[in-house]
Amino acid sequence: MSLRAAFAEGRFAVSSEVGPPTGTDVSEMLETADMLHGRVDALNVTDNQAAVMRLSTIAACIHLKQHGHDPVFQVTCRDRNRLGLQSDLLGAASFGITEVLALTGDHVVVGDHPEAAAVFDLESVQLLDTVATLADGSDLAGNELTGSPEFFVGAVVTPDANPIRPQLAKFEKKVRSGARFFQTQAVYDAESFLRFMEYARQFDVRVLAGLVVPRSARMARFMNKNIPGITVPNAIIEELDASEDPVQTGVDVTGRFIREVREHCDGVHIMAIGAEHLVPRVLDAAGL
Amino acid sequence: MIVVRQKPIDDILEMVARHKRVLILGCNTCSAVALAGGEKEVETLAELLRLATSRKGASIEFEGAVLQRQCEPEFIEELEEGGFDAFLSLGCGAGVALLSEKEDIPVYPGIDTLFIGASKGLANWQAECSACGECVLGETAGICPVTRCPKGIMNGPCGGVSDGQCELGDRDCAWVQIHERLEELGQDECITETHEPRDHSTKTLVREWDMSEPGERK
Ligand code: SF4
Ligand code: SF4
Numbered sequence: 001m002s003l004r005a006a007f008a009e010g011r012f013a014v015s016s017e018v019g020p021p022t023g024t025d026v027s028e029m030l031e032t033a034d035m036l037h038g039r040v041d042a043l044n045v046t047d048n049q050a051a052v053m054r055l056s057t058i059a060a061c062i063h064l065k066q067h068g069h070d071p072v073f074q075v076t077c078r079d080r081n082r083l084g085l086q087s088d089l090l091g092a093a094s095f096g097i098t099e100v101l102a103l104t105g106d107h108v109v110v111g112d113h114p115e116a117a118a119v120f121d122l123e124s125v126q127l128l129d130t131v132a133t134l135a136d137g138s139d140l141a142g143n144e145l146t147g148s149p150e151f152f153v154g155a156v157v158t159p160d161a162n163p164i165r166p167q168l169a170k171f172e173k174k175v176r177s178g179a180r181f182f183q184t185q186a187v188y189d190a191e192s193f194l195r196f197m198e199y200a201r202q203f204d205v206r207v208l209a210g211l212v213v214p215r216s217a218r219m220a221r222f223m224n225k226n227i228p229g230i231t232v233p234n235a236i237i238e239e240l241d242a243s244e245d246p247v248q249t250g251v252d253v254t255g256r257f258i259r260e261v262r263e264h265c266d267g268v269h270i271m272a273i274g275a276e277h278l279v280p281r282v283l284d285a286a287g288l
Numbered sequence: 289m290i291v292v293r294q295k296p297i298d299d300i301l302e303m304v305a306r307h308k309r310v311l312i313l314g315c316n317t318c319s320a321v322a323l324a325g326g327e328k329e330v331e332t333l334a335e336l337l338r339l340a341t342s343r344k345g346a347s348i349e350f351e352g353a354v355l356q357r358q359c360e361p362e363f364i365e366e367l368e369e370g371g372f373d374a375f376l377s378l379g380c381g382a383g384v385a386l387l388s389e390k391e392d393i394p395v396y397p398g399i400d401t402l403f404i405g406a407s408k409g410l411a412n413w414q415a416e417c418s419a420c421g422e423c424v425l426g427e428t429a430g431i432c433p434v435t436r437c438p439k440g441i442m443n444g445p446c447g448g449v450s451d452g453q454c455e456l457g458d459r460d461c462a463w464v465q466i467h468e469r470l471e472e473l474g475q476d477e478c479i480t481e482t483h484e485p486r487d488h489s490t491k492t493l494v495r496e497w498d499m500s501e502p503g504e505r506k
Contacts, residue, residue: 104439104441107439107456118439120439120441123439162450162452166445166463166467167445169467169480170444228448228449229449
């Protein structure tokens with residue numbers, strides 16, 4: 001399985017994500033991947049997520065691939081300049097890791113090494129252009145490649161961004177720069193997501209609705225306050241507040257959302273953030 | 289102008305600890321306007337340093353003077369011999385550098401050089417330019433993405449923007465402002481066009497600018 005295959009077969013795609021460890025012991029990451037095996041088409045491997053230092057994303061992708069999983073290689077522009085980014089894209093492709101998610105990345109100041117130099121030689125749009133250039137057989141300096149990779153590349157979009165116009169302008173740049181699929185920031189309001197899908201359907205791209213299971217009313221409020229582009233509607237917060245088993249309610253709410261949007265998008269991307277065990281439960285609740 | 293900020297007194301004391309007689313040297317151009325290197329600031333700093341040294345039981349003498357511009361040799365030549373064994377410069381990095389080159393005693397920076405900025409009110413400056421060597425303000429409605437976006441990206445905003453605020457939480461998102469201003473100016477093509485990666489070699493390679501020998505610009 002892979003995202004590419006799921007889309008090619010016209011299946012509703014499911015992806016989730018795993019984070020590499022802070023150290024060399026990859027057993028927990030592999031256990032999580034095994035637990036999700038057969039339920040997801042692909043696993044995003046995060047890249048020093050939230051600017052917190054972790055084992056290399058490429059190494060983690062290779063471990064996963066060797067264990068029969070299908071990684072999506074997340075690439076941010078925070079830690080490498082254009083030479084580093086191209087080297088790593090080629091390196092990953094040489095191991096058959098060709099599903100790539102191009103991101104700008106969080107600033108180092110918000111992470112655990114705030115004194116580090118933030119690179120951002122390129123950002124997500126220019127990274128997509130870079131991927132396209134490599135796939136065309138040369139590097140950014142115009143040198144010909146011996147063996148060029150075939151990437152299937154995606155990007156992210158925030159349907160509930162405020163303001164929305166600059167976000168959509170950037171979405172369109174990403175489409176033009178070759179993004180084939182999009183994962184959205186976590187969405188909760190089906191109506192507003194469907195409005196976004198109506199707009200996104202003008203473009204020849206696949207869209208996976210981004211999901212984060214709200215495990216409590218507190219978590220929902222926290223996300224509303226602190227995570228850019230996430231809006232958990234009050235009705236859901238009230239539902240969680242009133243529930244005796246908020247985790248189950250969060251799973252149900254997420255499952256319900258998937259059923260509501262299923263006919264209108266191409267799949268879902270479930271960001272488990274430490275609660276990967278809930279992913280199968282969400283898929284059960286959604287009837288997937 | 290160049291915007292500067294005085295270093296903490298303790299940091300300054302640590303730098304000059306091994307000296308006996310230090311001249312605090314103000315700079316009457318940018319630094320003075322930034323309220324960190326004029327006559328008044330030199331006097332106040334001398335007083336503070338005297339107090340702090342005597343409290344520590346040390347014996348360093350501090351005197352003060354102000355040059356019109358520390359980044360020009362002709363003004364540095366006006367300096368008179370005074371038996372000093374170190375300078376504490378309140379000029380920007382260029383001032384410290386030229387003083388070091390021209391004088392034969394150590395020069396220490398008493399301020400940090402922050403940015404090229406514009407006045408936003410009393411004792412308040414906004415970072416507007418980082419001297420990147422290849423100005424893109426023509427494409428960004430006069431708002432510098434290199435300086436005002438902490439990521440310095442050319443195709444923003446990034447996913448960190450929230451209600452028009454930057455993900456760092458301490459400023460407006462430069463790219464939201466750029467888009468708004470471009471719309472106001474009717475320059476919509478600048479919104480939809482993808483900007484190429486910046487050429488960092490300009491900054492690296494332009495190390496001197498001699499107008500009498502302009503040479504070739506890349
Ligand atoms: S683009 Fe470069 S030269 Fe122009 S204002 Fe920004 S930092 Fe200064
Ligand atoms: S939120 Fe805006 S200003 Fe802040 S890093 Fe992102 S694009 Fe730059």
